[in-house]
Amino acid sequence: MPDDTTEDDAIDRILADWLRERPDLDASSIGVLGRLLRLANQVRAVESSYFDEYGLTLASFDVLANLRRSGPPHRKTAGELATSSMLTTGGITFRLDRMEEQNLIERVRTREDRRVVYAQLTAHGKAVIDEALGKHLDKQRQMLSGLSLSELDQLAALLKKAEASVVAFDVNATEAVGQGS
Structure with missing residues (x-):
């Protein structure tokens, strides 16, 4: 595997400019x-190309995957889907309408409470x-x-730590705004 990290990239040039x-x-x-944002955009572009083959978008793939990994009967409410997804x-409601038209999910009401509606995989x-x-x-x-494999493990651990840092920053910023600071 070649190591391309020694060559300057766009981010290196931006850093040099600053x-x-x-x-x-x-x-x-x-x-x-900057690299995370560029990487995310590149990954999304690749994913879009093969999700199209299935008539899916990133959002519909996320909903289907969310339902599939929930285990039988592979169903959740719109609120549960929103809590455990990127939407x-x-x-979610907009996406579910389209997915129902594609016969990917069906909406199911419970007998106990007819107000509760589940999205369930077909x-x-x-x-x-x-x-x-x-x-x-x-x-x-x-x-x-x-x-x-060791680099993947190390990167995953560092990204987890970076996410925790960003989440902690967001919580601190929210608390400061709430206190009028």
Whole structure:
């Protein structure tokens, strides 16, 4: 596996520009967060290309995967889906309407409380997510093939730590705003 990390990339050039123009500032965070944003955009572009084969978007794939990993009977309410996915409740409702039209999910009411409506995978939806998930995981492995297993473990641990840092920052910022600071 070639190591391309020694060549300058766009982020290195941005950092060099800031160092030249504002040497008084520490722009090193761009080296991490800028690369994460660029990486996320590149991954999304690759994912979109193969989700299209299944008539899915990233959002519908996320909903189907969420339902599939929940175990039988593979159903959740819109609120439960919003809590455990990357969408808002409004976004979930819109997505569920489209997915119902595609016969990927069906809406099911409970006998105990007719107000509670579940989104449940159909047999077709289960077949689609099972096939799409296999391809998705294979493509992810291919995209990360430039990293060794130990590098993947190390990167995953560092990203988990970075996410916790960002979440802690957000909580602190929210508390400061709430206190009028």
